[in-house]
Each structure stands twice: as C-alpha cells, then as structure tokens.
Amino acid sequence: MPATAYALLAIALWTTLASLGTALSHLPPFLLTGVALVIGSVPSWPLVARDRRAWKVPPRTLALGIYGLFGYHFLLFIALRHAPPVEANLVNYLWPLLMVVLAPVLLPGVSLRPLHVVAGLLGFAGAAAAILGASGGATAAGNTRGYWGFLPALASAFVWASYSLGTKRVAAFPTSAIGLFGLVSGVLSLGCHAVLEPSVALSARDVVLLALCGLGPLGAAFFAWDMALKRGDARQIGILSYITPLGSTALLLLVTGRPLTWTIVLAAWLIVSAAVMGTRAR
Template structure:
C-alpha cells in the first residue's frame, strides 16, 4: 500500500510543470509560501478529521529537520525559478534526473556498476536537450534554467535517499499505522516551517503581488493540494514503508506524463532531441533498476546447470 502512495505522488508531480507555467508570474518565494500554507492546512484538516488535536512529538533530529526543510524549500525554489528561464519540458526532464541519482545512492555494492551506467545514460540523454543551436548561441537564460533544474535533481535525490536510509535504520520500531501518523506529522511540521521561511524570504527579497488571475489562483491552489503539498505526505510514507527499488523505477513515469500533458496542451513541442532524451532517460532507468535482477537470474541458471 505504501508503494501505491508513492506512485500517486509521482503522478501528482507529473502535473508540476503544467501548474508551474500557470503560476510563473507569481514571485517564487510568494508562490512557495502559498503552496506550503495550503500543505499546512492539509495537516490541520487531518487533525480535525481524526479528532486528535494533540501534536505528536516526532523523533526528528536537528539533522532531519534541516534536511527536511531545505529539501522542500530548496527543491521548489529552484524549480519555480528554473521555469522563469527555460522551457517547462526541458526543466522537467533535467529535474527528473533525481530518480537516476536516487538509484545510485540506494544501490547495494553488487548493483552500483549498473546504477552508475544507468546514470551516465540518463545524463547523455539530457545532453540532447542542449541542441547545437542552443549551445552555440549560448543563451544565458536557458543555461540558468538548466543549472537550477539540475540543482532540483541533486536536492530531491539527496532528500529521498536520506529519509529512506533513515527509515531502514529504524525498521521494525513502528507499525504501519504509527508510521502513517508520523509521516503526516513530519510533513505537516516541515510545511509550517517552510511556509514561514518562504514568507520571510518573500518580504525581504520580493515585491508582493496579491492581485491574481483566476488561472493563477487555481494553479497555486492545485499546486498546494497536489505536487507541492499533498504529494509529500504520500511520498514520506512510501519512503518509510514502500519498495524503494520499485519506487525509483516508477518515478520515470512522471517526466513522461509531463511531456505528454505539455505537448498535448500545446505548451511544448516534441522535437527529435526531446524524444531521444526521454528514451535515454527511460533506458537509463531500466539499466539502473532491472539489470541487477537479470544478472541474478543468469547466475542462478549457471549454478543450476
């Protein structure tokens, strides 16, 4: 069931680029505040529905707090900023190098080689986004967007690895029901702190814009309920109790889903470079996550023969 929660979160992230394009005129820190304020309201709603108004004391260490808050705050700031500089499909594909990096981080010693090969394959795929015309014209806006998107990949793969590794170390200490409650409280607390941090950053660094179009308001609300809010509650639980290998494989559905949505709505066009990038990212995912299984089967056949 926990793996299913993770898959639902992955599908929610598939619409992140779409909703991000509708809200890109909103200042980045202000948008972060709006999204995580809604995410905090999800936590409050959970407390109201369950009738349990007591705040559970989590076993989060200072390091857990820093990783959790920086992961949520840093990833989305970089993502929303990247959308202001580069095309949404290109940003999404680069940001979705995180499952490849996650697979490398969680790979056991006997699977590290294929995880690295898979990661390199994905990076080569991403290089096709940097078409010769863009490379020679050296568009600084595109480059800034690509670098910010790559920061997204680094931040989220590190966040996912850290909390999945933390869950392994504490395996067996909590039942699934307790794990569900802990996960909701952890993300609820993170959301409150990130919303406060985002609001403070907004007032210090940006000019407020509170006159929203209906499209912007709907986009920000859906972001908070889905990919920049609700999805994290599901993902946190899946990292604790789900199948990590399967989750890293399923994560590649998201950029594919993103590409299909954006192209079908006319927000991005399919080019040969983008098609090659998508294919190579998916091939890299297969190498990272499935070749180890095939090698094990071959070894068993040799032993039996």
Template sequence: MTATFATPTRQSADIHLRWIGRLVGMKLTGTSGGPQTKTLGLVSGAVVLWASWPALATAVGPAPPFLTLGASALIGFLFSLLLAARKGAAHTFLSLPFKTMVFVALGLMGNNAFYIAAIGRIGPAEANVVHYLWPVFLVLLASMLQQRLPSLLQALGVAFGFMGVAVALYPQMAGSLDGIGVLLGVCGALTFAVYSVGRSLARIETNVVGPSLGLAGLAALSAHFAIEPAYWPSATEWLAIVLMGIGPFTVANMLWDKATRSGSAAAISSFAFLTPLVAMGLLAAFGLGNVTSNTIVGALFAIAGALLSSTSRRSATPGQREGKD
C-alpha cells in the first residue's frame, strides 16, 4: 500500500498518533448523497484499490519483484503526469524537490519490493498479515521520536500485532515456515512505517507520490537489470502490472488525497484499517491465495493491535485540534 499522509502541524512528530489516536468513536455522518457520503465513497475506493495490491502482485506470478515494481511505478508516473498535464499543472508536478523524490521513491520501492518478495515465499494472505505490522511499528517509531516509553495499551497493541502474525503463520510452523519470507514481510512493514513518519515530518502539501514514481521506477528497473534474471511478462502479467501502476499506485492516492481534503482526516483514515480484510476477500474471490481461518483471525489480531496501540494517544491529547491534509 502507498498511502499519502497528512502534513504536519506545529507538533509534527505527533501527527500520526493524533490521526490514528482519535479514530475510535469517530464516524462519518450525513444524509444520503451529501458531502459525507461522497467522502465515504472516495475512501472506500482508495481502500479497495490498495487492497487489490496482493491480488495483482500474485497475478503477476513469476515475474521478478524489481521488474514488476519498476514497470508498474513508471506506468503510474506516466498516468499521473498525463492527469497533471490535462489540468495544466505539469510544471508543478515536475517541480518536487529532488531530496523529497529520493526519500519517497526509496520508501515506495523498498516497501513494495519487500512485500512482493514476501508474497512469493510465504503466500499472499500471510504476507498481507505480516505487512500489516506497519501501524504497530509506526506507533513505536513515534514513541521513540518523542523519547517516551509506549503506554500499557500501546504495548498491548504491539503484542496483539505480533500475535496476529503468529496465528496467520501457525500452519507453516510445523516445518515449512520460510523465515526469510517472514523477514522480508517485516522489512516491508518497517520500511512503510519509516516512510510514513518521514512524510509526516516533511512540510510539503503537494502530491509527492506521482512525481516520485518515475524515480522509483527507474531505480527498481536498474536493480532488476543488475541482480535479477531477464524476464518478459506475459500478456496477463502485463495487464496486472498496468493495473497495479494505475490503481494502487495512482488512483488510490488521488482518491485518498481528495477525501482527506474534503472530510475529517482522523475519521476517514479509520477505513484504512479495513484494507487487510478487503485484500483477503479479493484474494479469495479470485482464487489467488490460500485464505484460511488462521489468516483471517491473524488479520483481525493485527487490526486490533493497530487500534489498541493507537487508542491511548486519544486520551493523552483530548484538546488538540485536528490536522488536515
């Protein structure tokens, strides 16, 4: 997943905790067809597109990870550039600071490359649960930035997150568990958490994902030619790669960005917690992954861990004004 996060307020190191910490108990209300309903539709579309990533990555099949990532990222970049050009904003699109492009490109490339590699070794449903440790890592990193120990609820949330991974991987622990695959999934989650913290600290409100996809694509393709065997995807694999570049990489972030600018960032971001369950539903619907009761329960534990580890922050900052993207 490649979410665009809110930019910081005065206490920029706390923004993700403020965002996530007030999710519980908040909801989108409004009459049918009103602005809240439109916002809900935008968020739902973003979540479904993000959740399609494991299914599309599985459909790519044996294609090398860096080739898949590089081609899909370049397609996403070109699609974003065409949309910007239609609005007469191509110059703004291409004027993103280079240091920001490098950071975002590394975050996107590392996160998704680890994720794809983990899918190939431990399975898409299992990798999906492992990758969803990123909210737990996010809370731990934020605590480190604030130089404080995690609260009791946060510690309990961390425990729930790792319990979810253990439950999801339990059937493989009889002797077929791929430790490298698990480590790759953990690295992907940690990379996305570090990327998210960096985005929250950056003072840039414009679209950073679209322009950075070009650099990420070039870097990934360079890695492909350097360390991966030559490979030409089939027509079906190319279709999945194109859909990855346009859907999870581009349109999902556009929908999310528009939603956060038209509604409560804290309220709508609660729907992001549904992503792993929606992803499993898509895997099961298309027969692309071994979705078992263990992986479903593991995902529920991971979601509970993310919510628990962030809820305590809500009571710690009751009077803070909500930041918006």
C-alpha cells in the first residue's frame, strides 16, 4: 500500500474528529479523551502479545507520545465545548503552519525565510477571522465563554506541531508503539477523570460514538499516519494534510446545521493558503 494511500486514510479519519467531539461534548473531557485513546490502542495489543519489543521505547520517547496524544486531544475537546466548534476547529488546524514556523526552533539546520513570515501572518489572520466571525454570535447571546475557548484550540495546534517535530529528535520507534502512547495517555486521562470530574452514565449512543472516535481518528489514523511518514516523502504527505481542515469544517457545518458564512470561508482559505505557502518555502 503506497504512502499516499496511508496518508489519505488518516486524513479521512481525522476529518470526523471535531464532529465526534462536538457530539460527545456533554461528556467530561478527561473521560472522553481517556476512553477514546484506550480504545484506539487496542489494534496494537495483539502485536505486543506476540512480541513485547513492539512497545519497547525509551522513556523520553514515551513522554513525547503522551504529551502529543494526551495533551492535543484534551485541549481540542476543551476548545470544542467552550468555543463555536467550526471556528475552534479552524484555529486548531493551524498546526501544519506551526510545524513550519517552529521547525527552525526545534530542528537543527533549518532556517526561517521571509516567505515563512508571510505565511505566519496569513495563518494568524485566518485564526482572527474565525474568532471575529464567532464573536458576534457570542456577544449577542450574552455569552463570553467563546472568547477564551479559542486559547485551548491554539494550544492544541502548538502541541501537535511540536509533538510532530519532536518525533524527529528522538530515536526511531516502531509504528506499533503508537498503541503504547495511546494506552498510557488514556489511562492517565481516566485517572484524572476519577479525581477531578463527576462520574456520568454513558448512554448506548455515547458508547457507539466513543468506539467510533477511538477506533477511527484516535486510533487507526495515528497508525496510518505513522506508516505514511515512514514510507513516503514527509513534505508531500504534509501538503496532503491541508485537506483535513476543509473536510473537517465541511462535515461540522453539515452536522451542526450551520450555514456557510463568508468569515468561515475566508478563515479556511487563509489558513490553508498559509500552510501551503509555508511548506513551499522550505
């Protein structure tokens, strides 16, 4: 199976994440993150049963995996419940751009060129358009929670970008180790849920959606993405990732029943254009 096919599979699964997170927004975020990540780790369990080395990674690599999987999804689910989901999802998808901007900071031998700066300005202009487009509705409703809800959305973008770059700074690890990252992160999240959040009863619909979330965007997508990066050109695969915010936002509009506004179109265009420009500037 070619690298492009693995990348497109991961992208297709990731487009459903924001919609599933919105549908499950009534659940405590630690519970949602924990259950989904544990379920997502299940496909790698048979590999460990046959060979324990499938999950053998240095502590530094494990810590990076927990930072990426646990930190990113927890922040994203927080953003989706405290900010308008479509705009929060667009801000979250600044991560392809942040990967380019942060590369000179985190990776040796990589420099920041003028085109990177232009791309950065375009990307943050897109984020501003998303926030300003949502602020009118929040103000009219007398609800200011939507403003601070964009902060965890931006933080989630930073976490995923820095995690992705960080994997290039650690020793190579097998794709099966993604299951370990998910399992440890999920157990950690469930522990936080037990201590910090009220217990809730899951409906049959919740169980089905959690299973879909875990097996899809929080499970198979990670394994497919890792295989794509290991088999193909990371620059070409990275460009494909810019399909994700468009597909994710379109699906969110369909699920939430919101009309397509000019601010959403502008934000999507600016963010995707900035990310493509940033990649071409390498």
